[in-house]
Amino acid sequence: MRIGQGFDVHQLVEGRPCMIGGVTIPYEKGLLGHSDADVLLHAISDAILGAIGEGDIGRHFPDTDPEFKDADSVKLLEHVWGLVKERGYRLGNVDATIIAQAPKMAPYIPQMREVIARVLEAEDPSQVNVKATTTEKLGFPGRGEGIAAQAACLLVK
Numbered sequence: 001m002r003i004g005q006g007f008d009v010h011q012l013v014e015g016r017p018c019m020i021g022g023v024t025i026p027y028e029k030g031l032l033g034h035s036d037a038d039v040l041l042h043a044i045s046d047a048i049l050g051a052i053g054e055g056d057i058g059r060h061f062p063d064t065d066p067e068f069k070d071a072d073s074v075k076l077l078e079h080v081w082g083l084v085k086e087r088g089y090r091l092g093n094v095d096a097t098i099i100a101q102a103p104k105m106a107p108y109i110p111q112m113r114e115v116i117a118r119v120l121e122a123e124d125p126s127q128v129n130v131k132a133t134t135t136e137k138l139g140f141p142g143r144g145e146g147i148a149a150q151a152a153c154l155l156v157k
């Protein structure tokens with residue numbers, strides 16, 4: 001059994017799509033990054049890489065590499081999951097939290113769970129949990145300057 005955790009932050013800016021958990025959320029701002037800046041999938045990817053002792057997504061997908069410019073983070077997660085399968089592990093469960101004052105994530109969480117469960121080959125929907133919280137208007141998420149996500153992942157043989 002292996003456990004990992006991940007954390008990521010991206011800035012909210014005008015003129016970018018708000019891609020979170022593989023879902024485009026209608027909102028006046030979106031997340032800034034070298035890739036599509038999907039903060040949730042990045043935190044989950046880092047949790048998985050942590051569980052298999054493979055560093056982080058910055059090591060696997062450098063933000064200096066034009067190949068990853070505007071990259072689809074679903075594809076990055078698929079690559080990370082391939083590393084897990086090579087090592088003979090399968091998903092125990094993943095639990096993640098999106099930290100955002102806005103937009104409201106709840107309506108989109110079922111779709112995010114479906115995307116993540118498909119990529120991680122979950123046998124049961126309960127193996128993938130996604131939550132959201134505000135920071136009660138405190139700090140950078142509370143001021144709407146950015147969105148953070150954290151994730152924990154358990155892998156089993």
Ligand SMILES: Nc1ccn([C@@H]2O[C@H](COP(=O)(O)O)[C@@H](O)[C@H]2O)c(=O)n1
Binds near residue numbers: 099100103104105107
């Ligand atoms: N961006 C967000 C933040 C929160 N939610 C949901 O609202 C509930 C209450 O949030 P608090 O920060 O006031 O505890 C939370 O449990 C989430 O279900 C959301 O959908 N989107």
Ligand SMILES: C[C@@]1(CO)OP(=O)(O)OP(=O)(O)OC[C@H]1O
Binds near residue numbers: 042062064068
């Ligand atoms: C995903 C990568 C690569 O495109 O870029 P960003 O979208 O900037 O994301 P970040 O969470 O900073 O980390 C990993 C990067 O190397």
